[in-house]
Amino acid sequence: MGLELLGQGHNLVISTGTASGKSLVFQAPTLHHLATHPNATAIAIYPIKALARDQVLRWRNMAEAAGLDPAGINRIDGDVRDLTERRLILQRTRLALMTPDVIQQWLMAYSEPLYGRRPLRHDLREVQNTQYNVRRFLSNLAFLILDEAHTYDGALGTHCLYLLHRLQQKRRELMAQFEPLRMIAASATIHNPAQHLETLAGLPFQVVDDRYDGSPRAELTVQHAVGREPHDEGWRDLQAAVREVINDDPDRSYIAFVDDRQLAERAAAGIEAARSITEDAIIVESRDAMAYRSGLMQRERIEEALRAGDIRGIASTSAMEMGIDIPDLQVGFNLGLPHSVGRIRQRAGRVGRNSPGRFIIIAPRRAFQFHEDSLAAYWRQPVEPARLYPSNPNIRNTHGRCLAKETDLNGTERSIPSPTDAWPEQLPQTLREIARGEHYAPEFQTGDPQQPHRNDIRDAADGRARILQVMPGGETELLTSEVTRREAARDAYPLATYFHAKQSYTIEGWRESGGETVITARHAPPRETRPIIQNGATVTLQQPRVSEQGHLEYCAHARAVAWERIVGCSVREPGDSEWRDVHYGAEGIPEVVTNLRTTATVVIIWEDWFDDTNTRRDVARALRTVMCSRESIHPADIRTTHQNVQVVRDGRSSEVNRAIVIWDKVGGGLGLTKAVADNLGRYAQALLEIARQPVPRSERERLLREDTAAALHRWAASVAPHTLDPEQTPVITEYAGATFRSQLEARWAACSTNGELPGSTNRPGSTGGHRISAW
Template structure:
């Protein structure tokens, strides 16, 4: 193994070196540099109730005293107060819940603790941390989908500190609660780590899983204290209360020390203009300039950082993107110094367990100097010694942005974070409006436990575990839950008896917490039968259709066959000189209007819609130039979704008066829709992949020109409600993003979308500005729209 190279450059000098890489560019790629000063830490004495063996174990690990926020949260939890500790990355939240939990285990030899994390990597990291303390009789153990069957019985019978995830709690512990009766009877604390990640439909499901846990624990005679840990977020107490159904106190003042941070906003340069021959005139014409891809820019920056000896983590938004960045970086490094590429790897969900653990060990040991990761490593895995973080594309929320940036400088040293903008309306807006990044508080987490598409299935799960009583229904939502239970009786899935509501089927309800649509699709190498990894079923139509190029640890495979019924995609290794891009078609129909604003020529609506979508074809595009080679048809099933949408209508007369002619209307609405989807994450805790849209010059349900933006989850996820409540602010930012873009006719930085099923055609940039002018002028005359949440 090569030794770890320590960087000789501070963040400012490293940033200068990175900027100097593109000296040929006429304009600096750096649009803003924010310098965040260092902060001194403030300690507190060990709480008097701390068990001496626990205190001594922490002292042995180098923790002389806790930070004040750790002691405050720990003391509240020890007193039996449900508490959320919402402080920055690397602020030591773990000690805030470990201190009371481990003290309880030391004081009561029968007590147990349940720890929940959203990812396996985080649970494995927590296990390592607790094991290092060397405390007797704690017997910590992870219990997840990777746990061998032969170990599960021992864990159930002997572990007192169980580390698992909401999925295992939902699928294994609660349905089999009789076998876990001893553990549940002695349950003292429930720790919910990184609770800000439980948002949207997933968060709404987890909220009911926690209510089911409280209900089952109560049946065994326990009433555990809940301790939650969160990144800095808006309204952490309110969010934690919605998640647990309990009153929760918040500790938010971060008293840990922090080294200085240099945070740069980086816009990749424009490429030299290309030219093409006009077939009508035979004259050579100059094509509009395009911006260098964020993936290539990130891979070059990562390579330069590794050459400088800087331990760097690059966050990439997609699995494919992480593979591409790692491959390009390795290639560049091997050309410069043969063998140096081995010190860079990709990391993402879908890898096999042994592959993930090997990468984690290599990163912690320093064998790896650079890692291209999806947000799988965003959460609190202890990555000691990182010097810099590259963020390829805005991650969707300020909470995630700061969480990712905080992975660097964990030991209190100076750190560098760079946000590299994609060609996307939101990214372009943010790098030119730094006040939107650094001048705003982070968002509140959006979740809705009353979502009927969540509540109904979760009531079925609860009834299958034990009959639902009136007191139980109060726990799950009161009148809303009572109405849902009666509806389930009418559907025949529950049966009402004097003692409660009973589950009528022999098997357990099949409920998917993460909304992925079922079991993962296995990616198998056809010639050898080797399992390469998995892809969630929601992404399989786009990523694993026949002919798709699939990347795994830098190796390209082409999909031979996708068997949706058996959940298997067969692939063969191939290095084609093209990539694939799936295209889909979408239709939206209005089911119900919940709320609306009549603004004269403009109508603004919130309601339920049915969305049907189908992947119909894919393009093969030349690597490097992006030239479209051909478009090939696909025969994949239609998918249906009932969800919540916000939409606006505009009268044709008002549009004509504003200069939008009927022939230009489809392109104008389409461009406004794309930009609106791109800017909504500025207002709501989502990213553009959580939402979808449709625009039409005359929708059959509204009988008017209409733009829809809808949640991409059954029953909605709260994003459309947020958009409706801040419609004027959202659409004003959208208009500014379009009008301030320097392109002439529209580009990925303003109105083009990477997920457009119509190939970004037609689009009318100027028309979109006129449409939004009409909408904003009409909404300006209306009173404030009441929030739906």
């Protein structure tokens, strides 16, 4: 079906399950076109380098079968750092495998006219040669492949939205005779694929989905094992579960997913301790476990060892979530419940490809409290829609500046596209104005405005960081790169225990150098550490006062500034039960400070019960938990502030004690917390119902005390009645707890007895299916 649609000239999105042959559908027509059009070129975009590494050999084998020279299929990404080497690769390339980052920071940067200006950093002739080859390549671009298209949401997706339209515009400018660009996208987990791709690329798409998927499927059993929260010793539960599974069968292979780099390292080290010091030697000597995450410099070696069976399994972040082909994995684990159904299905799709597989979610029973207390109900949910935020000012500024450099506004090249061209409706005028310097918001500028192509499209408002290991002789060597300053502040703050390649280090110093954060670490025995954080926010209110009881308002990009300070570190030595606080000021260590313009929702409650600091903290955290669960937002992207809140109204600023601010931690803001302003009453209702259910804490987390939840719901009903469901009323009858309790116990008893929950389904067109059970 897919090949037929492509043969008819349509753009196509293939939305079928993992290992269903999606790659063949976009490889065959692309290579056929290159074989029959000697000058044509193509780009295959992969969201991460590891996936491009995994796929390049497949492309080359297919190219050889199609009569093409495999040397014309090449990968250009951050692993190829030398600019001359990149140019030489591009000169011989027909199909380039690239990440969005290298397209933004290199390909599009060298697509701009030179205007006779001598570059400051590179030889003029080399720059001209690179520009010539880049422009030649883009002028012949016929096919654009977008693999793992579901990853293009949030900040990265919004960057790619602008990037894809700039790429098409540059191609249009360079072509002697315009021909439509052919696009093929693929993803196993994508909501409303045609609409998402049309928004992302500005082109119409046809869809091939599971209705046309006849590929065989082995049975996959999905199970829930009761464990602790990931950061509350849950990683120890993961270690125990992995050991039990691999000890049952010495030939069994596994993959364990965690949502934190340091937890991946801790889990791997607990399964098998490192016997060497260097990353390379640790990989060679590992047999039962290895961590896999960004920042490791030998990830390709780990992939090869896993394929060859030299390593039985890995503890991985989302870096191994996408279509890297490890066909013989039999068991998968997930520590905690991911923030999206799409993510858990991607991860479960890594196992059981060639034979029946088993995927185990290790989480407290309360993890499913927003999903009918049921793994089956959670699994049956549809995949969440991708979110794009073209109004983010940091992102918009970056791409407007890039477009101004790429396009000659004085007429030597074609003008910026007219509103009739295929751009999303809200973009052409905005981009045109910013490219010309109109309505530019300098307070949201990131990086060097004269070199906007160098801005990081993973986190536009964040700088980069390097972690250097201090060797016994005092010299330093690179321990890890590919870390943003925000990630470093979370994991590698001063005095923290930092894990890398299953080894533990103590962070000794932070310093800023040339726009980059340089961090030094020294090998040391592990201990438990956690940062001591102070935070606050300044919000500018514009809406009229809602009520004498309080105020609820969402603050857009220019009206919220949040800050965080890491002022110390709590330390617990091995074997100790008590934590010891170390304050940086007393030790002469500079604090780690982050300031961020963002979007936020502010809640001001002028009632006595909200005067208590702990109550405000609990309410802020509870609202964050409910929002992230219901809206499929990653908790790491949301922060809360319950003190140090400055409110500006009518030009006057004052500190407000009875206030909380919920803000998102992406530079410029993505508007994520608007969900709180729109749904406060519904969230309060959910929190009240949870608080009133007489279920032990081991099974359900009472996010708020019942009196606090009732007060919050009463306040929301009075101040923001539009956020309540129409059928809701402020008066709530007592919950029939005994009935709920008996139903819950019966449900888990049934799971333990027959190992299956009602509602499990077999996938159409497959030989296997999904079984949902408790473990």
